[in-house]
Amino acid sequence: MKKQTIAIDTPFCRKDVYGSLSMPVYHTAAFEFETASDMADAFTGKVLAPDYSRVMNPTVTYFEDKVKALTGAANVFALCSGMAAIHDALIVFAEQGKNIVTSNHLFGNTVALINKTFRRFGIGCHSVDLTDIDAVRNAVDDDSCCIYLEIITNPQLEVANLMALADIAHEHNIPLIADTTMIPFTEFSARELGVDVEVVSSTKYISGGATSLGGLVIDYGTFPIVNERIRFELLFNVGNYMSPHAAYMQTLGLETLHARYEMQARNALLLARKLSKTPGIKKVNYVGLPDHPYHDIAMKQFGQSAGCMITIDLENIEACYRFINRLQLVHRATNLFDNKTLAIHPYSTIFGNFTHTEKAKMDVLPTTVRLSVGLEDVEDIYDDIKNSLG
Numbered sequence: 332m333k334k335q336t337i338a339i340d341t342p343f344c345r346k347d348v349y350g351s352l353s354m355p356v357y358h359t360a361a362f363e364f365e366t367a368s369d370m371a372d373a374f375t376g377k378v379l380a381p382d383y384s385r386v387m388n389p390t391v392t393y394f395e396d397k398v399k400a401l402t403g404a405a406n407v408f409a410l411c412s413g414m415a416a417i418h419d420a421l422i423v424f425a426e427q428g429k430n431i432v433t434s435n436h437l438f439g440n441t442v443a444l445i446n447k448t449f450r451r452f453g454i455g456c457h458s459v460d461l462t463d464i465d466a467v468r469n470a471v472d473d474d475s476c477c478i479y480l481e482i483i484t485n486p487q488l489e490v491a492n493l494m495a496l497a498d499i500a501h502e503h504n505i506p507l508i509a510d511t512t513m514i515p516f517t518e519f520s521a522r523e524l525g526v527d528v529e530v531v532s533s534t535k536y537i538s539g540g541a542t543s544l545g546g547l548v549i550d551y552g553t554f555p556i557v558n559e560r561i562r563f564e565l566l567f568n569v570g571n572y573m574s575p576h577a578a579y580m581q582t583l584g585l586e587t588l589h590a591r592y593e594m595q596a597r598n599a600l601l602l603a604r605k606l607s608k609t610p611g612i613k614k615v616n617y618v619g620l621p622d623h624p625y626h627d628i629a630m631k632q633f634g635q636s637a638g639c640m641i642t643i644d645l646e647n648i649e650a651c652y653r654f655i656n657r658l659q660l661v662h663r664a665t666n667l668f669d670n671k672t673l674a675i676h677p678y679s680t681i682f683g684n685f686t687h688t689e690k691a692k693m694d695v696l697p698t699t700v701r702l703s704v705g706l707e708d709v710e711d712i713y714d715d716i717k718n719s720l721g
């Protein structure tokens with residue numbers, strides 16, 4: 332079956348007693364058993380049955396099953412946020428004395444997770460330009476535990492060659508872990524590009540209009556330790572599983588994901604083209620524009636679409652603030668891939684607690700405004716932006 336059908340019609344693992352057409356929300360902390368031995372089997376993992384909603388809940392399992400069917404993954408774990416998913420995927424491999432090979436171009440909280448939180452536990456980081464394959468080869472050593480990247484970096488919009496990175500990782504018997512939040516898994520196969528573990532902030536495209544927070548670890552089974560550690564260690568001991576209510580909303584979000592994404596990516600491309608010809612903007616950065624330095628590799632890897640995030644550079648920070656303050660339709664808000672179009676100044680917000688020097692190292696510029704293009708009519712979005720440029 333095609334992905335659009337799978338996203339709608341994946342069957343429940345067990346028939347609902349009332350024949351409910353939507354997966355019911357099992358709003359319960361615990362599950363009851365017929366016998367003591369049934370209970371023992373569930374608790375020891377001999378039988379996969381829900382016992383306690385920190386570890387397993389049928390509504391969440393159904394969401395995970397749909398993602399599994401859509402990606403062909405061996406295991407999928409739905410967690411309470413994108414950051415929880417990134418934390419769990421990395422902590423499966425990282426430990427004292429090991430290092431993570433990654434770039435300076437990462438989501439702000441991921442930079443802080445790796446460089447601040449993990450450092451306190453003796454986990455190092457080898458920061459390298461992931462588009463420079465020789466540099467990556469030199470950065471990996473015997474203590475490296477994984478190569479980690481974002482498929483289109485935010486807000487720089489850099490795209491590395493996944494297959495080349497996977498080759499280096501696999502030569503060292505370590506996984507390539509990719510944050511694929513920027514392009515939904517309905518549009519391309521990370522597995523075919525050599526990715527071993529995919530992490531996604533399902534808060535973004537999947538939630539269906541920013542209804543809830545969520546994260547996914549999509550495990551392709553190439554490193555069995557991912558399933559062992561997350562299922563039998565981290566879910567129990569860390570407790571960052573998705574809530575049943577969030578899973579219900581995100582399951583609905585999955586049903587319309589492809590349709591929404593197609594429309595939003597089309598809006599983003601049309602808007603980027605118009606903005607490139609608009610006076611008052613110094614630079615338009617969108618991977619979907621043919622003259623973008625990473626256009627060709629992005630099209631090859633991600634199936635002819637480039638996501639819904641555009642950045643524009645204006646004269647200076649004052650011009651950015653003035654522009655954002657004038658917007659009438661576009662919302663002043665963080666988040667990506669809401670149904671609504673959003674604008675934010677990353678330098679002073681998402682990266683606001685980093686020093687100027689740290690931001691310069693990450694190529695986060697004071698002149699950049701980030702736009703997440705929504706589902707409104709593109710003419711209306713463009714008019715608001717044009718009028719707000721003054």
Ligand SMILES: *Cc1c(COP(=O)(O)O)cnc(C)c1O
Pocket residue numbers: 412413414415438441481485510512513532533534535544545546667
């Ligand atoms: C938003 C985002 C995250 C964090 O996800 P949350 O669901 O907000 O915790 C991680 N990576 C990328 C690329 C993101 O855009």
